[in-house]
């Protein structure tokens with residue numbers, strides 16, 4: 513079974529590398545291994561191709577997402593994963609960390625990433641969701657050999673099971689994947705019907721994730737050995753569950769502190785009443801501060817997020833920005849009030865004058 517190197521490893525970039533970082537890493541590799549700069553050097557050419565393929569996937573958010581979740585299997589049918597390209601992709605591997613290992617030897621599976629979307633409340637209090645992740649498991653039908661039930665793979669006659677052959681390139685003798693068995697070291701005359709000779713099948717797996725209280729976007733929980741299955745009995749990769757906290761309608765979180773805005777009615781502010789402040793535990797009533805002004809930041813101690821020691825520990829605070837209702841609207845309300853008051857007082861005065869006149873007239877008559 514031939515497997516590909518991890519794309520992140522190929523380009524030497526981190527899991528969360530930005531598109532810019534991927535582009536930079538690719539440019540660096542391309543400059544170094546470009547066929548024009550290394551004529552007649554098959555190793556460089558293949559390294560160049562390998563880097564180009566990795567960059568093509570990692571710079572395309574759709575393909576990258578599929579790769580992160582499903583590994584190389586996620587890209588099958590997207591122009592990758594053909595055997596020809598796999599063999600070529602491995603051609604250049606002999607100068608890398610692998611140190612010329614036979615391709616038929618054990619290979620660790622790729623690490624996978626799962627994005628876990630959480631509400632702020634869940635992230636703050638901790639949660640225990642069940643997630644479904646696709647995984648490649650050994651095919652039961654052929655027990656991973658890839659050969660039809662009742663048959664067994666035969667040792668490749670060209671490389672006698674080594675998976676690699678020596679090739680001469682000018683002065684150099686380099687090892688390359690065996691063209692006959694494509695680096696597997698064995699040949700399958702009749703492939704297994706269930707796994708079509710891959711030796712592995714895809715399966716859904718349910719995992720229970722223990723999310724501790726206080727996590728934030730970007731936090732990762734590692735599940736050792738829950739990633740892509742290894743090849744030829746190699747160990748599985750790891751699964752990284754990466755937390756993504758959804759935006760909250762009211763609160764913004766910065767570290768262990770929470771921030772929110774509370775609109776306060778101008779009339780309430782003038783009268784010095786109470787107003788309601790939202791917290792993660794529900795609404796609480798607060799007295800409007802004496803020197804009230806719009807934009808004043810109120811601090812509610814201990815109403816933030818309880819974070820773990822590696823984030824500094826302790827409970828954060830909630831900061832509430834009190835915002836007076838927009839002045840234009842308030843102004844309109846005021847002028848309407850003033851107008852009403854004016855009209856009413858005018859009416860009262862008129863009534864008083866008329867009453868006074870009537871009384872005067874009556875007293876004159878009397």
Ligand SMILES: [Zn+2]
Nearest residue numbers: 651654704707
């Ligand atoms: Zn099978």
Ligand SMILES: [Zn+2]
Nearest residue numbers: 668671690693
């Ligand atoms: Zn062979």
